[in-house]
Amino acid sequence: MSLSSPFNARPLIPADASALEGATIRPSANQAIAAINGEYADLQKELGHVFQSRELLREALTHTSHPDAVNSRRCLSFLGSSTLTCAAALYLYQTYSELREGELDRYRCALLSSQVLNKIAEEIGLDRLIRLGKGVDLKATRNILPKQLKAVIGAICIDSSRDCAVSVARALIARAAAHLREVANCKNDLIHYCYHTSRSRPKYEHISEGPAHAPVFTVKVVIDGECFSPCKSRRLIDGEILAAENALSELLARDANKARAVSSRNTEPSRPGPEQ
Numbered sequence: 001m002s003l004s005s006p007f008n009a010r011p012l013i014p015a016d017a018s019a020l021e022g023a024t025i026r027p028s029a030n031q032a033i034a035a036i037n038g039e040y041a042d043l044q045k046e047l048g049h050v051f052q053s054r055e056l057l058r059e060a061l062t063h064t065s066h067p068d069a070v071n072s073r074r075c076l077s078f079l080g081s082s083t084l085t086c087a088a089a090l091y092l093y094q095t096y097s098e099l100r101e102g103e104l105d106r107y108r109c110a111l112l113s114s115q116v117l118n119k120i121a122e123e124i125g126l127d128r129l130i131r132l133g134k135g136v137d138l139k140a141t142r143n144i145l146p147k148q149l150k151a152v153i154g155a156i157c158i159d160s161s162r163d164c165a166v167s168v169a170r171a172l173i174a175r176a177a178a179h180l181r182e183v184a185n186c187k188n189d190l191i192h193y194c195y196h197t198s199r200s201r202p203k204y205e206h207i208s209e210g211p212a213h214a215p216v217f218t219v220k221v222v223i224d225g226e227c228f229s230p231c232k233s234r235r236l237i238d239g240e241i242l243a244a245e246n247a248l249s250e251l252l253a254r255d256a257n258k259a260r261a262v263s264s265r266n267t268e269p270s271r272p273g274p275e276q
Helices: 027-034 041-047 054-060 072-095 102-113 114-124 143-157 162-175 178-196 236-267
Strands: 203-210 216-225 232-233
Touching: 041 143, 054 143, 072 102, 072 143, 072 162, 102 236, 114 143, 143 162, 162 216, 178 236, 203 236, 216 236, 232 236
Parallel strands: none
Antiparallel strands: 203 216, 216 232
16 A cells, blocks of 8 residues: 655555666656756756656745745655755665764764755755745744755655655765765774773863753863864864874874884894994
């Protein structure tokens, strides 16, 4: 028994298994995307998805302040939020599977933050297409773009399939994850270096200062009880990458000096003994 969508007559989960091949865009789909024109053409090209129902997309782009808004937009946002969470978890698991669950969870929260979703929405041109009510300032209300992006992803679930929506969401998240890749790589480098030099796994400690809406984090790395140079940042993840870089630089410099000292002693020519 398929689950019916309240927005149209198509099932949410198609009975035909071939309709669930959303994880890969087939050549015919590429051709269809390239041939898009008219309203919302650029957005659909950015998403890599051709909407069968333009009205559904239009609904997802309509803010609740607009006279034409319907309550179902909130349902689309709810569905899209769950899809983005699934896509972010899938992306992180496949890309950084060597990290611990707690670290992956923090990165997932960072990827799904309002700031990152706002950036993704702007990159695909969502800010130019949202239908707002009179007197609503898009720049003054930071949560509008993230919610409408979620609604668009939710609309893809209804318009096509869950797998297709996850695929589109994963591609969008990957575009915004360049900074996350740097974080993971730097922290991984420190973990591997500690392992190969018989040190304990690095731990990150932090304290936050300032108002709750704009905290400043001071982060430091602790290895075998030793604290390395702390770093300050407005984002915890940025603080961790800076602290990891500091710790790794200090360890490399220290171990290099030790290696040079040992090498110097080993290569120092022996002095002749006293003449008999």
